[in-house]
Amino acid sequence: MSVSVLLTARALSVEQAMRELSGPALGGVALFAGRVRPDRTRAGRVWALFYEAHEPLATRRLRELERTARRRFGAGRVVLWHRIGRLRVGEVAVIVGAACPHRDAAFEAARYLIEQLKVEVPIWKTDRARPARRRRPRPSRPGAPSAG
Amino acid sequence: MQFLQPCGVGSAVPRSPSTVRIRLFATAREAVGAASVDLAVPDEGMRADELVAALGRKYPRLRPALRTSRFVRNDRYLDDLAERIRPGDEFAVHPPYGGG
Numbered sequence: 709m710s711v712s713v714l715l716t717a718r719a720l721s722v723e724q725a726m727r728e729l730s731g732p733a734l735g736g737v738a739l740f741a742g743r744v745r746p747d748r749t750r751a752g753r754v755w756a757l758f759y760e761a762h763e764p765l766a767t768r769r770l771r772e773l774e775r776t777a778r779r780r781f782g783a784g785r786v787v788l789w790h791r792i793g794r795l796r797v798g799e800v801a802v803i804v805g806a807a808c809p810h811r812d813a814a815f816e817a818a819r820y821l822i823e824q825l826k827v828e829v830p831i832w833k834t835d836r837a838r839p840a841r842r843r844r845p846r847p848s849r850p851g852a853p854s855a856g
Numbered sequence: 857m858q859f860l861q862p863c864g865v866g867s868a869v870p871r872s873p874s875t876v877r878i879r880l881f882a883t884a885r886e887a888v889g890a891a892s893v894d895l896a897v898p899d900e901g902m903r904a905d906e907l908v909a910a911l912g913r914k915y916p917r918l919r920p921a922l923r924t925s926r927f928v929r930n931d932r933y934l935d936d937l938a939e940r941i942r943p944g945d946e947f948a949v950h951p952p953y954g955g956g
Binding site: 760764768790802822826827829830 | 883950
């Protein structure tokens with residue numbers, strides 16, 4: 709079954725997205741996958757992100773983006789998949805992709821999809837950060853260089 | 857008449873017919889400490905901007921999020937805050953989106 713739009717707590721698969729984007733006349737496939745980064749914040753190092761969405765509004769907005777990508781860029785197949793729930797660093801949070809007859813349109817469509825998803829779809833992330841551990845001062849050894 | 861009460865999403869506690877459920881997301885949820893609250897409203901409802909002001913009075917920490925949020929009634933964006941929110945409606949506070 710074709711799944712263009714998906715909000716799920718399950719892991720996203722790039723391989724599965726590539727299969728979704730296949731079609732006989734679709735020679736150009738552009739796919740973007742976004743993963744959780746271990747950014748530094750004021751609270752410390754991010755170890756996970758918590759994603760939430762307002763359903764069913766989020767799915768409706770994703771479907772509108774899909775229709776626009778098909779109409780404006782001639783995309784034959786589109787993928788707009790987003791994870792919700794708690795994701796650890798390195799996990800794939802989002803996959804967007806477009807399959808078109810040629811590469812220019814595919815790149816443009818995929819870029820459009822990810823940029824619009826970020827500003828138009830009611831999905832949010834809040835970070836889970838862990839304060840950096842302070843280093844304990846090493847006991848000084850006789851003859852070791854010292855500051856000051 | 858203003859009565860705000862935190863509640864959980866999908867709470868088994870039956871809602872009074874004269875309340876509006878307010879869903880809170882991201883920074884709004886964190887400011888209040890709940891994913892939703894119920895607000896008692898008059899039978900004739902109240903303007904959306906009045907409802908937002910009542911939320912800000914009840915939850916001062918929510919005010920920064922309210923200043924930058926969009927508002928949704930029954931899964932439709934509110935373009936006009938003069939619209940009336942009536943008992944039984946669901947009202948949502950949407951801080952700026954951040955998917956991806």
